[in-house]
Amino acid sequence: MGLLEDKVVVVTGAGRGIGRGEALECARQGAAVVVAEFDAEAGEEVAAEIKEAGGQAAAVPGDVADSDVADALVTTAVEQFGALDAVVNNAGILRDRTLVKMSDAEWDDVIRVHLRGHFAPTRAACRYWRESQRPGHLVHTASTSGILGNFGQSNYGAAKAGIAAFSTIVAMEMARYQVTSNAIAPSALTRMTEALLPPDVREDRRESLERGEFDFFDPENVAPFVAYLASDQSSHISGKVFGVQGDSVELYQPFTSVAEIRGDGHRWDAEAIPDRMAELFEQAGMDPAPENMMARSRHKIIS
Numbered sequence: 392m393g394l395l396e397d398k399v400v401v402v403t404g405a406g407r408g409i410g411r412g413e414a415l416e417c418a419r420q421g422a423a424v425v426v427a428e429f430d431a432e433a434g435e436e437v438a439a440e441i442k443e444a445g446g447q448a449a450a451v452p453g454d455v456a457d458s459d460v461a462d463a464l465v466t467t468a469v470e471q472f473g474a475l476d477a478v479v480n481n482a483g484i485l486r487d488r489t490l491v492k493m494s495d496a497e498w499d500d501v502i503r504v505h506l507r508g509h510f511a512p513t514r515a516a517c518r519y520w521r522e523s524q525r526p527g528h529l530v531h532t533a534s535t536s537g538i539l540g541n542f543g544q545s546n547y548g549a550a551k552a553g554i555a556a557f558s559t560i561v562a563m564e565m566a567r568y569q570v571t572s573n574a575i576a577p578s579a580l581t582r583m584t585e586a587l588l589p590p591d592v593r594e595d596r597r598e599s600l601e602r603g604e605f606d607f608f609d610p611e612n613v614a615p616f617v618a619y620l621a622s623d624q625s626s627h628i629s630g631k632v633f634g635v636q637g638d639s640v641e642l643y644q645p646f647t648s649v650a651e652i653r654g655d656g657h658r659w660d661a662e663a664i665p666d667r668m669a670e671l672f673e674q675a676g677m678d679p680a681p682e683n684m685m686a687r688s689r690h691k692i693i694s
């Protein structure tokens with residue numbers, strides 16, 4: 392018996408890469424899959440692959456940041472497969488560029504695809520779950536870039552941090568409707584997306600790779616964990632962000648304070664601030680200015 396037997400799951404950006412792997416895995420686990428994909432041909436191919444393997448699938452072409460397309464995902468799930476049980480928001484793009492060279496379009500496109508692209512399908516699904524009084528699961532795709540930062544990704548990191556906060560707030564608002572909302576934060580770059588990077592950023596990554604600070608991963612290997620978060624087996628988990636790499640997982644809890652130095656609640660004593668800051672970081676066990684953020688992120692991964 393699969394994790395998603397008789398369930399209906401929407402996966403966005405499922406025409407290739409991580410989303411494709413998630414769509415195939417959800418189908419393997421028994422779900423009917425709605426394949427949402429900008430590239431119509433690629434979406435059709437993934438749906439056909441699922442059907443050829445004996446599963447159920449439907450492809451919906453279009454931009455998932457468009458509310459009409461997002462609404463159509465829910466309608467397709469309900470009309471073709473009878474219900475909607477989970478949405479895996481995965482669609483994303485990269486427009487990496489160091490901040491000083493970044494164009495308005497590179498900023499806006501990334502913010503729109505990731506944030507509106509998560510918002511629109513989530514809102515459509517949550518409206519359906521509230522009205523139908525059915526439970527549901529949301530899995531969003533953040534990134535360690537939105538937690539620890541990454542070179543050339545001020546647009547992407549800002550969007551991904553927004554997704555983590557969005558997921559947590561949706562979890563709060565939808566708890567009363569038995570809807571869970573969690574985010575995954577894949578932590579390493581796939582070889583597939585590396586080709587899209589500008590040469591200066593790619594070179595920097597390559598050096599980090601050579602220093603052993605991170606490694607590439609197979610885009611499909613987060614899929615079983617995502618299928619678990621999309622299933623009723625994880626109904627007790629919500630509002631969390633999981634760093635994932637291979638079969639390792641790291642738990643982040645947004646909005647959680649890690650250390651505090653209390654003053655008298657009035658004005659800051661300017662002279663005392665440096666000492667108080669040093670005490671704060673010591674208490675938290677954190678380096679205030681880690682020399683290499685990627686090294687720190689790698690260090691924290693639980694294998």
Ligand SMILES: NC(=O)c1ccc[n+]([C@@H]2O[C@H](COP(=O)([O-])OP(=O)(O)OC[C@H]3O[C@@H](n4cnc5c(N)ncnc54)[C@H](O)[C@@H]3O)[C@@H](O)[C@H]2O)c1
Pocket residue numbers: 403404405406407408409410427428429430433453454455456481482483484504508532533534535576577578579580581583584610
């Ligand atoms: N690859 C990594 O190392 C990595 C790391 C952390 C997070 N992520 C995130 O994982 C997700 C998938 O990444 P990937 O490496 O598989 O990317 P990818 O570029 O290989 O695939 C993304 C797919 O989404 C589709 N898509 C993009 N915008 C869309 C839109 N507006 N509407 C519908 N479809 C759209 C694309 O056509 C493509 O098929 C993204 O959200 C990405 O930010 C990836």
